[in-house]
Amino acid sequence: MPVTIRLFARLREVAGTGELTRELPADATVAGLWDQMVRDYPAMAAYQPSLSCAVNAEYARFKSPIADGDEIAFLPPVSGG
Amino acid sequence: MPPPTAITELVLDPNRVVDAVSGDGDGAVVTFLGLVRDHNQGRRVTHLIYEAYDALALKALDRIVTEAAEHWPSVRLAIHHRTGRLEIGEASVVIAAASAHRADAFAASRYAIERIKQIVPIWKHEYFEGGDTWIEGATADPDNEEARAHARKLACP
Numbered sequence: 001m002p003v004t005i006r007l008f009a010r011l012r013e014v015a016g017t018g019e020l021t022r023e024l025p026a027d028a029t030v031a032g033l034w035d036q037m038v039r040d041y042p043a044m045a046a047y048q049p050s051l052s053c054a055v056n057a058e059y060a061r062f063k064s065p066i067a068d069g070d071e072i073a074f075l076p077p078v079s080g081g
Numbered sequence: 082m083p084p085p086t087a088i089t090e091l092v093l094d095p096n097r098v099v100d101a102v103s104g105d106g107d108g109a110v111v112t113f114l115g116l117v118r119d120h121n122q123g124r125r126v127t128h129l130i131y132e133a134y135d136a137l138a139l140k141a142l143d144r145i146v147t148e149a150a151e152h153w154p155s156v157r158l159a160i161h162h163r164t165g166r167l168e169i170g171e172a173s174v175v176i177a178a179a180s181a182h183r184a185d186a187f188a189a190s191r192y193a194i195e196r197i198k199q200i201v202p203i204w205k206h207e208y209f210e211g212g213d214t215w216i217e218g219a220t221a222d223p224d225n226e227e228a229r230a231h232a233r234k235l236a237c238p
């Protein structure tokens with residue numbers, strides 16, 4: 001199933017793009033997708049302990065399942081204000 | 082009437098944020114402006130570029146407004162956050178808290194800025210003399226009750 005991945009700030013720079021698409025198995029989770037991202041972009045591994053994620057623009061957990069067409073976002077530590 | 086929450090690339094107008102909350106029953110409106118300053122950790126800052134996950138950032142601002150209403154039911158809160166390139170002295174965020182009495186308005190505005198720094202998916206890219214760096218603060222987790230309690234404690238010392 002196809003999904004969209006959104007990346008921000010330093011993670012966006014590491015990937016060289018803020019938006020990717022991936023084909024995932026039906027039982028995919030956010031954690032599994034992150035593992036795939038780290039395989040593709042090893043420099044992202046440093047963010048593992050401080051990472052947040054969102055599914056369809058709602059904060060999610062790494063164990064959250066992914067559905068067909070979802071938008072998954074990986075968020076480095078935030079610094080608004 | 083302006084919306085209570087906004088993520089915008091436009092220059093922020095504090096009066097507009099105040100207009101989003103103030104009413105005839107209010108005895109106080111507290112405004113907070115977060116500004117781009119010319120130094121950070123010994124670096125001479127030239128400008129900042131703010132990046133946001135707009136859709137989630139707006140929901141996170143709405144969440145902060147809801148949380149503040151739980152803590153201070155008499156307060157109405159508005160938060161507008163800017164994105165894109167900001168020069169020194171420009172406002173990156175404007176908060177307005179209106180209430181019948183000042184104490185709650187002060188507390189709610191402080192709570193809001195602390196929560197913004199905890200849970201709103203916005204990132205500062207700092208450009209300084211000699212380089213640039215991403216500022217990375219809190220790991221965003223709106224369900225972290227400890228962080229929320231910390232923000233409330235700062236608001237009500």
